Amino acid sequence: MWGIIATWRMAHDGVLAAKKMLEAEAFAGDAMETAIKSVEDYPFYKSVGYGGLPNENGILEMDAAYMDGDTFAIGAVAGITDVANPISVARKLSHDKFNSFRVGDGATQYAMLEGFERKNMLTERAKKIWEKRCEEIAKTNLSPYDGHDTVGMVCLDKQARMTAGTSSSGLFMKKKGRVGDSPLSGSGFYVDAEVGGAAATGLGEDLMKGCLSYEIVRLMAAGLTPQQACDKAVYEFADTLTRRYGKAGAFSLVAMNNEGAWGVATNVEFTFSVAVKDGTCGIFMANPGPDHTTLIQPITQEWLDAYEKRIKAPV
Ligand code: GLY
Secondary structure: OOEEEEEOHHHHHHHHHHHHHHHOOOOHHHHHHHHHHHHHHOOOOOOOOOOOOOOOOOOOOEEEEEEEOOOOOEEEEEEEOOEOOHHHHHHHHOOOOOOOEEEHHHHHHHHHHOOOOEOOOOOHHHHHHHHHHHHHHHHOOOOOOEOOOOEEEEEEOOOOOEEEEEEEOOOEOOOOOOOOOOOOEOOOEEEEOOOEEEEEEEOHHHHHHHOHHHHHHHHHHOOOOHHHHHHHHHHHHHHHHHHHHOOOOOEEEEEEEOOOOEEEEEOOOEEEEEEEOOOOEEEEEEEEOOOOOEEEEEOOHHHHHHHHHHHHOOO
16 A cells, blocks of 8 residues: 645645655655655745745744654754755754754754755745735734645555655744744654554644644544544544633644545645545545534635636736
8 A cells, every 4th residue: 555645735746746656666755755845846835945935024934844654753844944945854854863853043054064955945926925914014903924834744655654744834924933833743743654644734833732643643543543533633622722722723634544544634624635546646625524524525626726826816
């Protein structure tokens, strides 16, 4: 068996590239890194890598993580700047026994010393969107915060090796140094190759209150299917957070077990991409359903056309 599941429509081209690699017996880590890099490299995705939206000072600070489900090795970066592919830096760090989670200048300097490509990641388009938002905030009481669509993936290869990874530019207009769930093990991602893995997207401040990626893996280890585990973890925590904290931000999780079965749960409309051996391959739309269930439908061409228009609309 092999399989890969990823958050958001934006991951789909990368998932297709990973699918080819997995069919040809590639290591899950290589296939997943290729898939995440393709999202990081695409200039029209506003929440990951090149083209991502900056913090309130106009600086693009990025977070990423890589986890190996066989060894539990983790590498992560937070607030890294001017580096083309944060996921590759995170993966490299996962080989280190110490200092494997780097932040800010420490992360950027590490990437430079290790020879990763230096790149100005703030596109003219992202800069314009930031300038426009600054003007709007000055004029109105508009909440400055918006958009936190992480790409998160879980990957299983033919040898039953599993990896999980994330990459995100985090919350648009965040304060300097703000870090979300994406580089945090257990919150943004988690994988145990003897069980399965999960990855998250959504409001990091709330996701990390529930350690939802770890919780989903724990529930799968206890015998739940990936879909049951996602439904239970996500909807019960959304209810608990609403009751005890007053509200729950948007969050969505994807999961896959070590047999290629997968699941998704979300408290908002959410798209995801999945490919598994001899089975599903495509983009789907998920919505919260009745009684702590998730409604999943194939994406429509109409939705895809509108999405394409929206991400490329003039600023
Ligand atoms: N989920 C990404 C973030 O909140 O930064």
